Amino acid sequence: MTQGWSRRRFLQSTVAMAAISTLPACSLRSASRQTGQWEYHLSAEPGLASLVPGHQTDVLAFNGKIPAPTIRCRQGEPVTIHFTNHLHEPTTIHWHGLRIPIEMDGVPFLSQAPIQPGETFTYRFTPPDAGTFWYHPHMNSVVQLGKGLVGAIVVEEATPVVFDEEHTLTLKHWHLDRQGNWKDLAIPRYSARMGTPGEWGTVNGVHHPEYTLQENATTRLRLANVDNTLTYPIQVRGAEAWIIAIDGNPIATPQRLEEHKIAPGMRLDIGLIAPKAGRKIEVMYMKGRFPFLLTSFTTTPSTLTDKPLPALPLNPVAKPDLVNAETRHFVFEWAGAITPADKQGKGNHDFWLMNKRAWEGMSKGNIPEPIAKLERGKTYIFDLKNVTQYHHPIHLHGHTFTVLEIDGKPVTPFHTDTVLLGKNGHAKAAFVADNPGRWMYHCHVIEHMKTGLMGFVDVV
Known part of the structure; x- marks a missing residue:
């Protein structure tokens, strides 16, 4: 045990590591807890999994396993994740829902260079919020997520909340x-x-x-x-x-x-x-x-006695200044039935539009204009309108929405990073643009995202 740890910190660490060991089929290559920092080694690689009993399937997997390891860390404490790409193509990791610096957000070209095969990139951040989050690539998403590169990250409360x-x-x-x-x-x-x-x-x-x-x-x-x-x-x-x-x-x-x-x-x-x-x-x-x-x-059977559920403390999300908020309007719609084709006759499937614009894609030195430019520290209300018959979960990186209205009806405000718009759905969500950077903003139905329903907001 490292010198300077209190008995309380040691016990908290022991409980956390015990929790890791009880998770089904989760195998971390290594995990260490030193001087208040959580450290992990993670890789993405081809593997085999018996998803359908009696049959083997070629998959893409974190640490070669399905399910991926559940990463645990603690609110307000640094975490280091050494990630190595053993795929045959570039990749990144996005830490979905975590309000962390833009350099750690895992979006290729926008926040970091793609991690090439054989390369290692170290992600370092301190999560400000406790809760249930997850991680996944943001490259070739239909294939990399679809074939298994998805995993959970659990951020424990700064003051532990213990369930049996x-x-x-x-x-x-x-x-x-x-x-x-x-x-x-x-x-x-x-x-x-x-x-x-x-x-x-x-x-x-x-x-x-x-x-x-x-x-x-x-x-x-x-x-x-x-x-x-x-x-x-x-x-x-x-x-x-x-x-x-x-x-x-x-x-x-x-x-x-x-x-x-x-x-x-x-x-x-x-x-x-x-x-x-x-x-x-x-x-x-x-x-x-x-x-x-x-x-x-x-x-x-157990010796546990009946007792109430523990209460969870709220996360430190900035309270929106609704009186002085600026409203930005976003309409999510279908592009129509015409599919443009390239010179070889291959269809370019841009099915979805955000404010009449399909995502153009990006590459090194070729970053499109943001869908919105936001002033750091200012409150914005995003007025979200889905004018299609299909649902769209709208996700904003790096920030947390406070949902105010759903389908024209006020709701008890709650925090979320993804607002679900149902058929012809409408929502209003506020947030303080307090995290500088270029943040992806997209539908999380992966095919919708890949066929146009994506952009980014620039907080400066």
Whole structure:
């Protein structure tokens, strides 16, 4: 043990590392905790996974494993992640939802040079917020995310909040047939609609996994939608469940979970008290009125006594100055049925527009104009309008929205980094532009992003 650690800090570290060891199928190459800093080694590489039982599938994986390791760190404490690219193409890592410096945001050309095959890049940042986040590349996203480069990052509260049980659940449908063979990751006619859905559903890389919970356990379920396409309307059956955090941000007053949609990129923290031994709790994916099982928990005997759920402290998100806020309008729409073609006759699929503009793409020395220029420290209200019949989860890097209205109705303000716009949906979300840099701003349905629905805002 390093000299100068207090007994309290040592115990906190021990608890955190024990939590890592209990996560299903998560294997870190190395993790060390020294003088208040969390340090990890991570790689992206081709691998094999048995996603469909009895069959092997070629995947792209962090540390060669599906699911990817869940990275844990702590609010307000530095974290270092040494990332090595063992792919056959460039990549980066974006730390989705974390308000960190632009140099660490992981967007190629905009915030860092692409990490070439064989290269190592070290990400260093201090997360200001606690909660459930995730990480993924921001290059060749349809393929790299679609084939498995997705993982969860859990930022513990600065003052630990202890639940008896905690489970991180990454939700993903893979584009596989029943023999584990890859199907098309993106089909243009679907890209112009809802996106191309995968057919083989998993939680933590397993189809319908089963876990256990101790009876009476105060339980925190951290759900992360790491899918390219699908929105999951979530229900919990077999226990009274509460929404305690949305997109990594605790809500002031927990809400009873009836059904809650988490679109690609979004997260949901659920709190519940495990019922008596022998009961089953099911997390369901609702398709209209029809429930489909995602995962289940069976309760086991324990000596735990009944007690209330722990309360989560709010994150230190700057309060918007709504009186002096400037409103910016953004319309998300379909480009139409005409597909431009290049000189070789290959279609250039720009299906989606943000303010009548499709994302042009970027490269070294060729950065398009921002979709908006914002003054550092000023409050903005983003008026978001979806004029299509397909949903769009709109994600802003480097900042946290305070949602004010949904579909013309005021809501109890809550914090999020991704605002879900439903069919012809409309929302108003405010934030203080307090993090300087060029920040990506896009739909998190990956095919929508790759076919036009992306831009960036420049905070100066």
